[in-house]
Amino acid sequence: MRFLPASVFVLVVMAALASALDGGDTMQAWAGASSADKDNLLRKLDTSSGGNASRDRVRSCLDDTSKTSGHSNLPISEVAKACSEQAARENI
Numbered sequence: 001m002r003f004l005p006a007s008v009f010v011l012v013v014m015a016a017l018a019s020a021l022d023g024g025d026t027m028q029a030w031a032g033a034s035s036a037d038k039d040n041l042l043r044k045l046d047t048s049s050g051g052n053a054s055r056d057r058v059r060s061c062l063d064d065t066s067k068t069s070g071h072s073n074l075p076i077s078e079v080a081k082a083c084s085e086q087a088a089r090e091n092i
Contacts, residue, residue: 023077030076031066038062045080057087 021029021037023045030038042055061083065071071079 021076023075023080025076026072027062027066027074027076027079028072030062031072041076042080045077045084054087054091057090058083061086 021033021041046055065079
């Protein structure tokens with residue numbers, strides 16, 4: 001009986017890790033993700049891109065794109081790159 005609680009704990013941890021948002025996920029996953037998951041992914045993407053773009057503008061762009069029909073299967077990382085470039089142009 002001791003193994004049952006341990007196995008339940010492992011399943012809960014695995015489910016939590018599996019639900020984390022990743023740059024390779026689609027915009028559909030972005031649309032359904034929690035605010036915390038979105039913030040965590042933006043921090044990772046911001047770090048890898050040098051942090052040049054405004055995170056708020058990129059997040060807004062990603063949110064808008066996730067609601068646009070035909071964009072649900074695009075990878076988040078590709079859309080984030082385009083959003084970052086757009087935000088950088090707007091800052092000039």
